[in-house]
């Protein structure tokens with residue numbers, strides 16, 4: 374899929390922007406704080422109906438204004454696609470081909486993007502929360518049912534934790550009600566775990582290949598889903614996981630009541646990465662950790678293509694200059710001629726000359742975009 378045109382009205386530091394894109398590589402160059410990332414953020418917003426850097430959507434509205442509109446027109450294999458997000462301090466509206474969608478689940482997934490920013494370079498080393506977010510965003514884009522089970526799971530966790538706290542404080546409430554929450558927790562939690570494990574299997578297949586190419590076949594990457602449930606090895610049948618989930622919760626019941634919180638489940642799970650069977654989080658060099666993060670992002674592009682039948686748009690926020698020549702070349706080879714890419718950078722000096730020759734250049738200054746450098 375490709376973006377042809379983006380329109381921003383009162384979005385961040387843009388008053389009125391009307392911008393056309395090249396089908397291949399688009400490079401936005403400019404000094405710090407001029408509005409480069411704001412363009413990528415607007416595209417991310419069109420894809421996922423939220424910002425990648427803030428949960429406070431009011432912040433996206435240009436200061437001194439009461440609304441903001443982001444519109445994009447795209448070409449997909451199914452034809453033309455027009456997306457629109459309107460923001461006011463009270464909330465947001467989303468539209469597909471001018472028709473408002475009341476449920477976000479009917480909107481998310483229309484447009485697929487893969488965002489790769491400097492913070493993604495610490496995907497391996499960063500906190501587990503970050504890796505869970507990675508899973509949730511990537512699976513959510515290709516599977517509306519994952520988003521459904523995840524949101525139900527999060528709702529149950531909130532109710533269950535409140536109830537556990539009530540028991541902790543009063544020491545009186547009935548365990549029967551807890552068991553009702555447990556049934557829902559297990560149902561949605563199991564779906565989330567299974568979808569994550571299956572997603573990782575597919576992702577690993579691509580990531581292994583890419584990682585091996587970048588490292589001249591010297592390194593074999595593998596990924597493990599580290600569940601907080603003690604799951605028996607190899608048992609991936611839904612009924613088996615549900616049974617083990619239930620047993621795990623029973624064993625932990627007193628501890629959960631004592632602590633007033635849910636101690637196991639997808640909200641506590643994590644990922645582990647290995648290179649040649651050695652744990653990258655603990656023992657990998659910074660270079661190996663970066664290569665792992667890059668392999669995962671590039672694998673995601675391939676996986677989205679496999680799942681939805683076309684490549685997503687790649688958004689590279691200030692990250693190309695962070696990669697050395699080998700990794701830059703690998704990245705460009707992977708996207709070449711098939712993935713529309715939008716790059717931000719403070720300087721084009723660090724970008725490979727062959728890449729530059731094939732790119733459309735834009736200059737960004739104080740919320741205005743000019744073609745050329």
Ligand SMILES: Nc1ncnc2c1ncn2[C@@H]1O[C@H](COP(=O)(O)OP(=O)(O)OP(=O)(O)O)[C@@H](O)[C@H]1O
Nearest residue numbers: 385386405406407408409410411432433434435436
């Ligand atoms: N709601 C808003 N209204 C007006 N201006 C805003 C708003 N939110 C952010 N800005 C401005 O947008 C600019 C930041 O833009 P952006 O994050 O796109 O920077 P950038 O060009 O990517 O810079 P860097 O290279 O440092 O990442 C800042 O000047 C900031 O003051």
